[in-house]
Amino acid sequence: MKYHPIDRNLFIKNRKNFMAQLKPKSLAVFNSNDIYTIGADSTMPFQQSRDLFYLSGVDQEESILLLFPDAVEEKNREVLFLKETNEHIAVWEGEKLTKERALETTGIKTVYWLQEFDKVFFELMTQAETIYFNTNEHYRQSVETETREDRFIKATKAKFPAHNWAKSNPILQRLRSVKDAIELDIMQQACTITEKGFKRVLGFVKPDVWEHEIEAEYMHEFLRNRSKGFAYTPIIASGNNANVLHYIENNQQCKAGDLILMDVGAEYANYSSDMSRTIPVSGKFTQRQKEVYNAVNRVKNDATKLLVPGTLWKEYHIEVGKLMTSELLGLGLLDKADVQNENPDWPAYKKYFMHGTSHHIGLDTHDYGILWEPMQANQVFTVEPGIYIPDEGFGIRLEDDVVIQEKGEPFNLMRNIPIEAEEIEDIMNS
Incomplete structure (x- = not known):
């Protein structure tokens, strides 16, 4: 091994x-x-x-x-x-x-x-x-x-x-579903390897690179840090490919002005990490891209605060839906009539954010955990909201892996992986 x-x-x-x-x-x-x-x-x-x-x-x-x-x-x-x-x-x-x-x-x-x-x-x-x-x-x-x-x-x-x-x-x-301290250390190692891969990619991406070349940069960094490779099939989705939720072909060229949604994670000792980041091919977001990006990031940050002991998974997703609805209204993607007339079984926000926000992670990327039982300390969840806008040619998803704490906000195993829009631009242009 x-x-x-x-x-x-x-x-x-x-x-x-x-x-x-x-x-x-x-x-x-x-x-x-x-x-x-x-x-x-x-x-x-x-x-x-x-x-x-x-x-x-x-x-x-x-x-x-x-x-x-x-x-x-x-x-x-x-x-x-x-x-x-x-x-x-x-x-x-x-x-x-x-x-x-x-x-x-x-x-x-x-x-x-x-x-x-x-x-x-x-x-x-x-x-x-x-x-x-x-x-x-x-x-x-x-x-x-x-x-x-x-x-x-x-x-x-x-x-x-x-x-x-x-x-x-x-x-x-x-x-x-409840992780031992030794397991959390292993998962931190998986996340740290993912961090190294992402930072390598930030220095590599430029217009006209290919999605599979980016995938190769991740794999290189993962293997050299004692990982077997990807914890799951990686998504490297540029432009409108990001609006295909499970896009795994990774065979297109990345064009100037586009965004790249990357959903990747290293495994380490059979434990998974699961990260999503969205970066600009040219090293700078347009004003509209940044508006949407920051909206997704706010939802991620606010959703993370909801992951505390006693929370029920179903109720959590209802609350995240409210957060996302507010942001979509602010972006002009929804109006009040859309929300007032929404189908309760498929709320208006689902047009732009159609998947769940969080799942257990551990030995499996979608790990064991009984969804109808209250959340507990030392369970590890992803937090991964997204906004997908095919009409505008891009989709954005941001995702971290966090550990529920007995008290206070969850501990972010990906706290050292750049995520703020300005920080990503600074690194890509340094």
Whole structure:
């Protein structure tokens, strides 16, 4: 792995918190992700199951974690199964976790090779009454591929039909949404790498550069700072491309006078950052561009102040809608009649700001978190309002990642990334 080792106490604590919420005589199993085929002998780069990583720190394929707090023998309360490594594998595929290194990484003392899983699992299931399966119940999930976890669940239900079944996901949704101090340090590192990429780009952009050249500048800076690369597919959208919310082609030339909306973020140690900035290709905003830019920035700043413990996500977005409506009236994009006659299910402001303002962020860019439960301290949210005006040839989105505090305003993990219009112009023209 490119990233520095993570303090294993994070994973020890995560497992303890998870197991404390299991029913008596229950065990839970977590499988690593598959390696997915492209064609011939080509595969996509491996990405670890975020839940398995959260509970163990293991970042390699063909791994299984079993947690059984009521196991008869103490050694079986936390068990890790790994792909067996040897000299041949080391030569062809590189270093894999040994049992000794696994203990250092995870804090788990009982480590078996993967071929021993069926035997050990059967023995422990005879002691258990309930098995917790790890299903994906994120509100945005739309997975069509059968996963390693899916196959395990299907096989286990067939082999152990008399056991009770339960879900790990609701427990993990709550645990993962509230970040440990170690996690916040990692996320700060991801945001700091993103900052370095953005500052590099400010010195690079000029008329006639290509969107993909800007993408390459980010990737260069991310990789040289121990990131695997982008936390999600980057958006580098110049001119009217910015009005396509998920524009990812990044294949157009940036013209003088246009704006570039960049929605990018570095990953670090599997944790995400998520930044949006909008900059002028020529190094200077027009008066109209700056008016709209400053309106978006005001909404972002005021929306951030609403992210406090006890806030409900749905009510928060209603309040942000009011902030945006006020700014759109000031910009002349809406008039009072538009607001008075609006459809309550699709308010007038949605014509120019049609997406949500905030989502949880952490191990996933759209991270775990139960939206109908009140916000809590140490949850991390994006704040990303935007105004999109196809008729004027530009769209603006600004986004930071912030940590909810017990008291006071959220802490901005992107506080050092330039955002004020004048500051961006000064840097681009220095």
